[in-house]
Amino acid sequence: MTSSGMRWVLGGAATVTALGVGRMVARRRRRHQPDREGGWYVVHRGITVNRPRDAVIGFWTGQERLDRGLAEWATLERLDDNRWRCVASDPAGGGTEWRAELTVDGPGRLSWRVTEGPVAERGRVELVPAPQGRGTEIRAELRWRSGRVRQLLGLASRHDPDLALRSALRRIKSLIETGQVLDTRHDPSGRSPKQEQATDRIRERLTVGGRP
Amino acid sequence: MKALCWEGVRKLAVRDVPEPTIRAAGDIIVKVRASSVCGSDLHLINGYLPAMREGDILGHEFMGEVVETGPDVRRIKIGDRVVVGSVVACGACWYCRTEQYSLCDNSNPQPVFSEKLWGHAPAGILGYSHAAGGYSGSHAEYIRVPFGDVGAFTVPEGCRTTRWCSPPTPCRPAGWGPTSAA
Numbered sequence: 001m002t003s004s005g006m007r008w009v010l011g012g013a014a015t016v017t018a019l020g021v022g023r024m025v026a027r028r029r030r031r032h033q034p035d036r037e038g039g040w041y042v043v044h045r046g047i048t049v050n051r052p053r054d055a056v057i058g059f060w061t062g063q064e065r066l067d068r069g070l071a072e073w074a075t076l077e078r079l080d081d082n083r084w085r086c087v088a089s090d091p092a093g094g095g096t097e098w099r100a101e102l103t104v105d106g107p108g109r110l111s112w113r114v115t116e117g118p119v120a121e122r123g124r125v126e127l128v129p130a131p132q133g134r135g136t137e138i139r140a141e142l143r144w145r146s147g148r149v150r151q152l153l154g155l156a157s158r159h160d161p162d163l164a165l166r167s168a169l170r171r172i173k174s175l176i177e178t179g180q181v182l183d184t185r186h187d188p189s190g191r192s193p194k195q196e197q198a199t200d201r202i203r204e205r206l207t208v209g210g211r212p
Numbered sequence: 213m214k215a216l217c218w219e220g221v222r223k224l225a226v227r228d229v230p231e232p233t234i235r236a237a238g239d240i241i242v243k244v245r246a247s248s249v250c251g252s253d254l255h256l257i258n259g260y261l262p263a264m265r266e267g268d269i270l271g272h273e274f275m276g277e278v279v280e281t282g283p284d285v286r287r288i289k290i291g292d293r294v295v296v297g298s299v300v301a302c303g304a305c306w307y308c309r310t311e312q313y314s315l316c317d318n319s320n321p322q323p324v325f326s327e328k329l330w331g332h333a334p335a336g337i338l339g340y341s342h343a344a345g346g347y348s349g350s351h352a353e354y355i356r357v358p359f360g361d362v363g364a365f366t367v368p369e370g371c372r373t374t375r376w377c378s379p380p381t382p383c384r385p386a387g388w389g390p391t392s393a394a
Contacts, residue, residue: 048306050304050305050306050309050317134306135306166324170323173305173317173318174302174317174318177302177304177305177317177318178238178302178303178304178305178318178359179237179238179284180236180237180238180284181236182235182236182300182318182319182321182336182345182358183235183236183321184321184322184336184345184346184347184348185321185346187232187235187346187347187348187356188213188215188229188230188231188232188269188348188352188356189217189229189265189267189268189269189348190215190217190219190225190227190229190266190267190268190269191265191266191267192267195265195266195267196267199265199267199342202263202265202342203322203342203346
């Protein structure tokens with residue numbers, strides 16, 4: 001084969017490879033993006049708590065336990081019988097603050113909307129008895145409004161409402177079942193401060209399952 | 213305190229590291245008297261298990277003396293000689309209540325990676341990479357043991373420390389629990 005022919009073959013192979021890799025990356029990106037409905041990003045997440053529904057509801061009505069659970073990142077103020085105001089700050093210490101209004105819609109049903117915050121958000125939670133007497137399912141739906149550019153920036157700055165929801169559900173389950181939430185961040189190790197920062201970034205990657 | 217740290221594949225070093233502190237109400241701090249080497253330590257050292265980081269403290273088969281307890285610890289007392297199971301279990305989730313402790317829902321603080329890798333996150337394991345929670349291990353002078361009431365077992369008077377730390381330590385509590393309950 002002439003050298004010109006070889007160049008065409010190599011160029012063709014490179015093009016096909018680039019197209020294939022590009023399609024694979026695009027497919028993976030699409031799979032990891034939340035659904036869109038009328039301009040809102042929507043995710044549904046759930047977790048099963050090994051306690052009866054009344055005990056899960058009871059957890060939130062015990063002020064002492066609630067304060068202990070929220071101590072690090074949020075305060076609650078009661079407005080009337082069914083409405084609460086929540087002021088929450090970024091658990092990672094980024095200085096971001098949200099104000100939200102929570103409404104109890106009925107036994108085991110709660111909704112909220114962010115009144116002041118970096119991203120317009122609203123959501124609802126429903127408590128459903130789990131099958132085979134395995135406790136209570138906490139079913140959550142979260143909607144947030146964010147443009148595509150902002151969404152990309154949000155992911156880059158590690159603020160992702162979906163991740164925050166998943167983390168919150170795990171935290172709530174652990175609090176209800178054990179009364180505590182474990183954390184191993186900055187446990188003793190032989191790492192230098194720089195290595196610790198790199199490890200923190202990798203931990204975040206592990207939390208998101210490798211998602212950027 | 214001194215601790216044996218993983219520095220990279222087949223690279224270990226003894227380093228000065230901060231002492232552990234009580235971070236949750238169910239934690240206990242154990243002064244390690246004996247810590248043995250498990251076959252799976254070799255997997256970690258040789259890089260066969262993912263998610264090890266420079267500076268991670270190895271070791272998960274050990275016994276020692278309790279020197280500090282969290283406010284919610286009831287069964288274990290300061291001064292107890294204990295042997296500790298390497299798997300961290302909360303004792304309250306569905307898996308723990310059905311005696312499937314290695315699947316505990318609440319002891320692995322970063323489960324998403326292993327969920328993707330294996331389909332279900334295992335429980336946290338002391339000194340066993342960040343896929344198993346990123347806990348510091350027992351090849352150190354002190355170690356923090358979460359859910360101390362569930363994972364630590366008091367060694368009877370008169371038993372030698374080294375006898376109770378002979379490998380595999382995780383089998384000791386597994387056998388001791390049912391035997392003592394019988």
